Amino acid sequence: MTLQVIKNINNNVTVCIDSKGKELVAFGKGIGFKKPPYEIELSQIEKTFYDIDKILYESINDIEIIYFDISAKVVDYATTMLDTTLNSNIVFTLADHIKFAITKYEEQLNISLPIMKDIEHLYDKEYAIGDYAVKLINKQLNVNLPKEEIAGIAIHLINAEKLKGRKGTAKNQEVVKMMTDVIEDYMNIKVDMNSFSYSRFVTHVEYLLKRVENQTEISSENAKMYQSLVEAYPEVYQCVEKIKRRFNKEFGIRLCKEELLYLMLHVNRVIYREDCDR
Template structure:
């Protein structure tokens, strides 16, 4: 492999035999090197296929501002995430996490805690990602001798959600807020307390995750079978009226009209919440 750019002592941009451009990480792989020198893949601890020049520019900015130990810690966290969720190598996640961790440590050193208003909701809606984020906080605190609060787990969990679902932070937070608001409408309309540990609650949260994605992509789900909808409306009138309340709110606040099928499936999930087995 040939070195194209040296980003730091521990990071280089290389070209492989297939003429693909990679970002490689490894202890000392860039020390004393210059463009055109040969690179030894055996020394690479991780390598990521580079899609465009923006990635290289992002890496250059990252290494000029953020200590290498933070980037190495981020790489370990991302490796754990990739292994746990069986996803492909994520260069963008290392960039995002390194940047977040750096500023989180900076804030913590100044006792400037940023409150995450969605911390509880993220923990409930995305338990796997939140659990992984808590492990990441423990790793950061151990390896870097710092004390980041567990509050940061919510923010890191959002990055993991983005990675798993190929989204962005804005869409992820919008989705979490949307789920939270719909559940609040259900709770207030039916005058019930929601049991976050129940199977019916987990089912409706999963349903609302996918519903929110379809809604943001403006791709409503439809089976084009109105006969199914009529039966649901007649047999589950209370839950159906709750769905109508949600539909009206979505239309007024998000300019979104639910399809008949979306109303049908949401009504079924609301009924399970209303009449748990």
């Protein structure tokens, strides 16, 4: 069997059409030397990837093949560990992330990731895959990446799950709707549900509900910050207090001050950034 090459990305990567008329990206040593169109044997192909966003094609030239090799191994491992299908672009976006991680390592840039513990507790499977990935990268590239990269890779996997269309549980959706309704009603606004601030708000609620499910509480020393926010944003505080009462009444969930603090921060972003129409 053969594939029809329709575009060369570089000497080792081509865009092809298979026997069913589906477009794919093929990797193989020297398969991109000729001027398309032409046919190549399947025996010449090392890897194939379907349903790749065309916007990612050009980025392939900037990423060494070793990063794709590692990324593909991580994605294969993740597929066996997760009970969901990952977005097909993950091999490419993760390869780019690995490249950037190596650049930071070589330049001795260590960027902290405050939500690392949250990721470890709330997305334990994705975190375990991130741990596998970092160990694989360290071994194959003879480096010693910081632990923050475990969470960084886990976040890529979480995003790949969401981009595939993964939806939260019915309860999660019900809680998010309740909170959104309270915000819109109390603040007399229309929330832009397509905004980045709202997306972050929804993700925070998912984290919150996961912590409740796992009986894991946030622990920090933010009492002064909580009081400062209460005084600085009394409307937001009252709105969050109403959400707290609805949480307790409708879902039997009691929110501690730490949860209320982070909730106030996210509600404040949704309300006061240019993401909603008053």
